[in-house]
Amino acid sequence: TKTAKISIEGMTCNSCVQTIxxxxxxxxxxxxxNVSLDNKEATVDYNPELITLDSIKDAIEDMGFDAAIKYGVVESPDAGMTKVEIAVEGMHCKSCVRKIEESVKLMRGVGAIRVSLDDKLATVLYDADKTSDVKIADKIKELSFKATLPDGRVSKVNKRKKVAPKQTKLEDLTDVAVPMEKDVERCFINVTGMTCASCVNNIERNIGREEGIVSILVGLMSGRAEVKYRPSIIDTTTIVQLIEDLGFGASIQDGSGKGGQTELNVSHITGMTCSSCVHGIESRLQEVDGVTYISVALATSSAIVKYDPEVLGVRDIISLIEDCGFGASPRSHDSRVGALDHRVAIQQWRRSFLTALIFGVPVMVIMIYYMASGAHNNPYLIVPGLSLQNLLMFLLCTPVQVYGGKYFYVQAWAAVKHRMANMDVLIVMTTVICYAYSVILLIVSMIQQAQGSPKTFFETPPMLFVFIALGRWLEHIAKGKTSEALAKLMQLQATEAILVVFASDNTTVEKEESISVDLVQRGDYLRVPPGTKIPTDGKVVEGTSMADESVITGESMPVTKKAGSSVIGGSINLNGSLLMQATHVGSDSALSQIVRLVEEAQTSKAPIQQVADKIAGKFVPGVIILSLLTWVVWVIVGYTNPAVLSEYAKKHVFLSSHEMTFRFAFQTAITVLAxxxxxxxxxxxxxxxxxxxGVGAQIGILIKGGEPLETSHKVKTVVFDKTGTITHGEPRVVHERLCTTEEGGSVMSLRHLMAIVGTAENASEHPLGAAVVKRAKEVLRVETLATATNFKGIPGCGVQCSVSGVQALLLNSNNAYSSEPVSITGDVKTTLSQTSTYEVLIGNREWMQRNGISIPDSIDDAMSEQEExxxxxxxxxxxGRLEGMIAIADTVKAEAALAVHTLQHMGIDPPEITHINPYQAGIRNVYAEVLPSHKVGKVRQLQEKGHKVAMVGDGVNDSPALAQADVGVAIGTGTDVAVEAADVVLIKSDLMDVVAAIDLSRHVIRRIRLNFVFACVYNLIGIPLAAGAFYTLGVVLEPWMGSAAMALSSVSVVTSSLFLKLYKKPSHNRFGEPKYINDKDILHDSEVKAISGVEGAIKPP
Structure with a gap:
C-alpha cells in the first residue's frame, strides 16, 4: 500500500468533499x-498493483475539479532512515519548492523529500551514515533560502518505501516565477547624467564585464539600472563606485535584494570621522539577528543594510546606529521623486545655458555686426596678425571653453578612458578642435607679422554650448514630463504616519507620535484621522469609515472600512477615525508594487530598441570617420578643381586659395561633427x-516592459478564461419563476418565497445557496433572515429543512422593492399563508420526484430554457406544493459583449477557453470541457497556426497559459501567481481594458516608428547638408548652425513621444452608443462553434 497526497482546486463545500x-x-x-476542504487536498491510500496515482488524479478531474499530484511525495521509510523537519523561509511559489526538492534529492544519502509551501517546512528522509541534517540545511541555504534546524527534530521511523517523484510537465505547472540562481542577488541603482544610448551602452558594457556581475540592464529614460551580481565577489557599494568612475552619478535604490530580505539605504549618517567609526557601526549591526549585510561608506556618510523584515524594521536599524553615537536617517521618498522628474538635471542645464548665454549673446552680436558691416574684410589690427574681432572673440570664447565645457570634458574623458564614444565626445571634439585651430592660426599669424588677421572659429564653441545646453535643458524638461505618471504614483504615498504605542497590557494607549512613513514597520499600530491618506497597507483594528481607493483600484465609489477590513496605502480615509495595523510596508505595499512594475517596465527594452542601440553604438565612430573623409574630399576637390569653390571664394576674398580650401574643408568637417x-x-x-x-498606469493598465508593449500590437487572437474573467466569478440569481394556481402553487409573493428559500439556504455551505441567500437579503432589504431547523443536505440533489419566524421577518423588512427577473403566468392572487412553520424542499427534478412533488410541463420547459x-x-x-423555480448563474460581465465586439472590429478573434453562453458575450468560438492542464496546449496550438496570442485569466490554473501566451493579461482581482505570470495586469478588472491595452500598444508602436522617421530623416538629410553635399545649390552650414539643428532633433523626438499623453482609451461611452448598438452582430446557432476539449468535435452550443 502506498500513500499519496493530491491537491484539488474547485471544491466549495462539504458536498464536494463527500462526492469525491x-x-x-x-x-x-x-x-x-480523506479529503480536506481547508487544505484543498486529498490523502489517498492505494494499491499500485491495482490502480495508479495518475488514474486517481484523472478520475477527480473527470468530476469537474482541478487535480495535481503533489510533487515529491514522501512515503514511509525503512528502518535505519532518519527523518528531519527543516523550517524554510524565503519560498514564494511552487518553483521554489521544486528547486529545493530537485537539489536535495540528488544529495548522497537522501531517500526522499517533501516541501510544504504553506507550512514552510521541508520533511527529509536520509541515511545518517551517508549525510547529516546539517549538510541538508546547508544545501538549502546554498539555494538562497533560510533553513532552520529545530531542537529534538530527529525521529527514527520503521520502514522505507522509496518512490521516484512524478515528472512534472510544463502544462501542469501552476507557477512560473523562478528564483534567481544560487548566490545571485539583484539591486537597483539610480543613475544620473545619461544623455543618449551611447551612455547606456557605456555602462552596460563596462559594468557587465566586471567580475561578479551576472547581468546589467540600464534604462535611459527611467535613469535606473537593474544589476544581478554575486555578493561573494562584489558588493553594491563597489558597483555604485564603478558607475561613478564612468562619469555618471549613482545611488542605491531601496528595496533591492533577494527573496525574504529588504535593502535599506541609510542616506545620511552624521558624526563619523574615521574608519573606526565605520567598523563600530558595522560590527554592532552584524551582531543583530535579522541583519544579513551591512556596508558603511565613510566618504558619502551612508550605509547599505540588508535585513529580514520579519525580524526587525527601519526604526530598529536607525535606533541601532544612533545607539552607537551617530545620527542617521533613511533615504527620503522625495529623493526618488526628484530623480524621476529630472529636477537636478533641469537645474544643472538651466545654469549651464544661462552661463553660455552670457558669453554667447555678445559673440553673436559681434559676429552679426562684422558680417553686416563688412568690417571683417578690412579688420582693425591690435598688433600685426591679431584683429580686434579675433581678440574679442578669443576673450569671450575662452571662459566658455574652459568652464562652460567642464561637464562635457568629464563625461567625454570617462567615455574615452573606457574606449567608448558618445555624444559628449563629439561635442568636445568639435569645440576643442575649433578653439585649438583658431588659437594656433592667431599665434602663427602674429609670429609671421601678417598684414591681416585670419578667419577663425572662435564663435563656434560659445554658440554650440548655448544651443547644446538649451537643447539638454528642454530635453530634460520633456523627459520629466514622460515620467510624470510614475512620479504622480509615487506622490500618492503618505509622508507622515501617526504611530500608536500601547502599554504592556496591550489595551491602554501609552502615546501617539507622528513619524515619517519611511520609518513604519510591519506590525505597527497607526491612527488614521479623517481626511488623511492611509500611510501603508494594513488591516483595520478599530473604527468605521469610508475610504476613497480610486487612485489605486479605479473604483470611484468609496469603500466601507470597519474592523477586519483591509486598507491600501495611498488611499484616502474620508469621514471616520481608524486604528489600523500595518501588514505591508515600504517596498512590499500595493502602491510600491505598482510603482515597481512600472519602473521595471520603463527600465526594460523593447526588441526594436535593441536595433537602435546597436546603431547608436556605432554611430559616433562612424561620424568621426565621416568627418575626416569630408575634410579629405574637400581638400582634394579644392586643389584639383578650385573653380568648384568659386562661390565660397567670393565671400572670402581676403583669403588665399590655399587658406580658402583648408578653411572650407575644416568648416564642413566640423559641421558634420556638430x-x-x-x-x-x-x-x-x-x-x-x-x-x-505611464499612461497605461494612469488608466489602470500595468504593462511589464517594452517587449509586451511591442508584442501586444501584433496580437491577432485573444483567449479568454471564463470564471472571474468573462464572468464575475461568483453565482448570482438571474431569474425567479413563481408557480401559478394552475401549476399547483398557493400563490406566494416573491418576498414571501425568498424569505423562506433564503432562510433555508442560509444553513447551506454550497455557493449556489449563498447566491440565493444574497438575493433574499436584497429583496427583503435585511441583514439577517429567519430560522431553519432539521437541515439536511443531499449531495447532487438538494436540501430539506423546516423554516420558522418568516412572518416576523416580513413585517420587519422594507416593503418597497420590485424585482425585474420575476415571471408569473396565469391567474395570480397573492395570498400569505399564516402557517408558522414551513417544510421546505429545494433542489433539482430528481429531488422533487423523490419527495413526491410533481413538476408541470410549463415549469419543466421554463427550467430547460434557463439551462440552455x-x-x-x-x-x-x-x-408539499411546488412554489417556484430559481435560475442561478455566474453572470457575464456587463462589458464582455462590448469588449468582444470591439476586438472583432479591430481584426482580433476572441475565442473562449471554457464554456459560457456565447450569445451573451458575442463569442463565436467556444472551447468547452478544457481542463486547466490543456489550456497551455490550446494556446500553443493557436501559436502553431501563426497567431500572436494574448491570454486573459485570473486564477492559479491560468498561470501556465499566461506564461505560454505571447502576451499574458491578468485580471487585477486574480491570484498573485497569475499576476506574476502575466505581461499585462489590469488593475480595474474591466474587460474593456484588454481592448485598451492592445489599442495603447498600437499607438505606442506607431509613435516609436514616427520617432525613428524623425531621427533617421534628420541624420540622413543633416549630415550630407553639413558635409557640403548641397554646396552647388548655395547651401553651406556654419558649425553653430549644425549644433542648433542637433539640439532641436532630440527635443523634437521627446516632444513627439509626449503626444502619447493625449491618448484616450476605448471606453464604454465611446463604443456603447450608437456604434456598438447599431453594428453588433446577432449570433445565430449556425455561427457559434462549441468545441469539446482542445481537439474535440464541434457540438451544438
Whole structure:
C-alpha cells in the first residue's frame, strides 16, 4: 500500500468533499481517501498493483475539479532512515519548492523529500551514515533560502518505501516565477547624467564585464539600472563606485535584494570621522539577528543594510546606529521623486545655458555686426596678425571653453578612458578642435607679422554650448514630463504616519507620535484621522469609515472600512477615525508594487530598441570617420578643381586659395561633427515606452516592459478564461419563476418565497445557496433572515429543512422593492399563508420526484430554457406544493459583449477557453470541457497556426497559459501567481481594458516608428547638408548652425513621444452608443462553434 497526497482546486463545500470521497473510494485498489476542504487536498491510500496515482488524479478531474499530484511525495521509510523537519523561509511559489526538492534529492544519502509551501517546512528522509541534517540545511541555504534546524527534530521511523517523484510537465505547472540562481542577488541603482544610448551602452558594457556581475540592464529614460551580481565577489557599494568612475552619478535604490530580505539605504549618517567609526557601526549591526549585510561608506556618510523584515524594521536599524553615537536617517521618498522628474538635471542645464548665454549673446552680436558691416574684410589690427574681432572673440570664447565645457570634458574623458564614444565626445571634439585651430592660426599669424588677421572659429564653441545646453535643458524638461505618471504614483504615498504605542497590557494607549512613513514597520499600530491618506497597507483594528481607493483600484465609489477590513496605502480615509495595523510596508505595499512594475517596465527594452542601440553604438565612430573623409574630399576637390569653390571664394576674398580650401574643408568637417546626433535615435524608443507605460498606469493598465508593449500590437487572437474573467466569478440569481394556481402553487409573493428559500439556504455551505441567500437579503432589504431547523443536505440533489419566524421577518423588512427577473403566468392572487412553520424542499427534478412533488410541463420547459442559457435551475417546494423555480448563474460581465465586439472590429478573434453562453458575450468560438492542464496546449496550438496570442485569466490554473501566451493579461482581482505570470495586469478588472491595452500598444508602436522617421530623416538629410553635399545649390552650414539643428532633433523626438499623453482609451461611452448598438452582430446557432476539449468535435452550443 502506498500513500499519496493530491491537491484539488474547485471544491466549495462539504458536498464536494463527500462526492469525491464517495466516488473515488468506490474504485478498486483505493483503500481509503480523506479529503480536506481547508487544505484543498486529498490523502489517498492505494494499491499500485491495482490502480495508479495518475488514474486517481484523472478520475477527480473527470468530476469537474482541478487535480495535481503533489510533487515529491514522501512515503514511509525503512528502518535505519532518519527523518528531519527543516523550517524554510524565503519560498514564494511552487518553483521554489521544486528547486529545493530537485537539489536535495540528488544529495548522497537522501531517500526522499517533501516541501510544504504553506507550512514552510521541508520533511527529509536520509541515511545518517551517508549525510547529516546539517549538510541538508546547508544545501538549502546554498539555494538562497533560510533553513532552520529545530531542537529534538530527529525521529527514527520503521520502514522505507522509496518512490521516484512524478515528472512534472510544463502544462501542469501552476507557477512560473523562478528564483534567481544560487548566490545571485539583484539591486537597483539610480543613475544620473545619461544623455543618449551611447551612455547606456557605456555602462552596460563596462559594468557587465566586471567580475561578479551576472547581468546589467540600464534604462535611459527611467535613469535606473537593474544589476544581478554575486555578493561573494562584489558588493553594491563597489558597483555604485564603478558607475561613478564612468562619469555618471549613482545611488542605491531601496528595496533591492533577494527573496525574504529588504535593502535599506541609510542616506545620511552624521558624526563619523574615521574608519573606526565605520567598523563600530558595522560590527554592532552584524551582531543583530535579522541583519544579513551591512556596508558603511565613510566618504558619502551612508550605509547599505540588508535585513529580514520579519525580524526587525527601519526604526530598529536607525535606533541601532544612533545607539552607537551617530545620527542617521533613511533615504527620503522625495529623493526618488526628484530623480524621476529630472529636477537636478533641469537645474544643472538651466545654469549651464544661462552661463553660455552670457558669453554667447555678445559673440553673436559681434559676429552679426562684422558680417553686416563688412568690417571683417578690412579688420582693425591690435598688433600685426591679431584683429580686434579675433581678440574679442578669443576673450569671450575662452571662459566658455574652459568652464562652460567642464561637464562635457568629464563625461567625454570617462567615455574615452573606457574606449567608448558618445555624444559628449563629439561635442568636445568639435569645440576643442575649433578653439585649438583658431588659437594656433592667431599665434602663427602674429609670429609671421601678417598684414591681416585670419578667419577663425572662435564663435563656434560659445554658440554650440548655448544651443547644446538649451537643447539638454528642454530635453530634460520633456523627459520629466514622460515620467510624470510614475512620479504622480509615487506622490500618492503618505509622508507622515501617526504611530500608536500601547502599554504592556496591550489595551491602554501609552502615546501617539507622528513619524515619517519611511520609518513604519510591519506590525505597527497607526491612527488614521479623517481626511488623511492611509500611510501603508494594513488591516483595520478599530473604527468605521469610508475610504476613497480610486487612485489605486479605479473604483470611484468609496469603500466601507470597519474592523477586519483591509486598507491600501495611498488611499484616502474620508469621514471616520481608524486604528489600523500595518501588514505591508515600504517596498512590499500595493502602491510600491505598482510603482515597481512600472519602473521595471520603463527600465526594460523593447526588441526594436535593441536595433537602435546597436546603431547608436556605432554611430559616433562612424561620424568621426565621416568627418575626416569630408575634410579629405574637400581638400582634394579644392586643389584639383578650385573653380568648384568659386562661390565660397567670393565671400572670402581676403583669403588665399590655399587658406580658402583648408578653411572650407575644416568648416564642413566640423559641421558634420556638430550636426550628427545619436541622441535622437537612442531616445526614439525609450521615451515612447516611458510615456506609454505611464499612461497605461494612469488608466489602470500595468504593462511589464517594452517587449509586451511591442508584442501586444501584433496580437491577432485573444483567449479568454471564463470564471472571474468573462464572468464575475461568483453565482448570482438571474431569474425567479413563481408557480401559478394552475401549476399547483398557493400563490406566494416573491418576498414571501425568498424569505423562506433564503432562510433555508442560509444553513447551506454550497455557493449556489449563498447566491440565493444574497438575493433574499436584497429583496427583503435585511441583514439577517429567519430560522431553519432539521437541515439536511443531499449531495447532487438538494436540501430539506423546516423554516420558522418568516412572518416576523416580513413585517420587519422594507416593503418597497420590485424585482425585474420575476415571471408569473396565469391567474395570480397573492395570498400569505399564516402557517408558522414551513417544510421546505429545494433542489433539482430528481429531488422533487423523490419527495413526491410533481413538476408541470410549463415549469419543466421554463427550467430547460434557463439551462440552455447555461444557468442552473433549482425548484422550490413548500409544504408539499411546488412554489417556484430559481435560475442561478455566474453572470457575464456587463462589458464582455462590448469588449468582444470591439476586438472583432479591430481584426482580433476572441475565442473562449471554457464554456459560457456565447450569445451573451458575442463569442463565436467556444472551447468547452478544457481542463486547466490543456489550456497551455490550446494556446500553443493557436501559436502553431501563426497567431500572436494574448491570454486573459485570473486564477492559479491560468498561470501556465499566461506564461505560454505571447502576451499574458491578468485580471487585477486574480491570484498573485497569475499576476506574476502575466505581461499585462489590469488593475480595474474591466474587460474593456484588454481592448485598451492592445489599442495603447498600437499607438505606442506607431509613435516609436514616427520617432525613428524623425531621427533617421534628420541624420540622413543633416549630415550630407553639413558635409557640403548641397554646396552647388548655395547651401553651406556654419558649425553653430549644425549644433542648433542637433539640439532641436532630440527635443523634437521627446516632444513627439509626449503626444502619447493625449491618448484616450476605448471606453464604454465611446463604443456603447450608437456604434456598438447599431453594428453588433446577432449570433445565430449556425455561427457559434462549441468545441469539446482542445481537439474535440464541434457540438451544438
Amino acid at each position: 470521497e464517495h466516488q473515488i473510494g468506490s474504485y478498486t485498489g483505493v483503500e481509503s481517501i 550636426i550628427a546626433c545619436p541622441c535622437a535615435l537612442g531616445l526614439a524608443t525609450p521615451t515612447a515606452v516611458m510615456v506609454g507605460t 442559457c447555461g444557468y442552473t435551475a433549482v425548484l422550490t417546494a413548500i409544504n
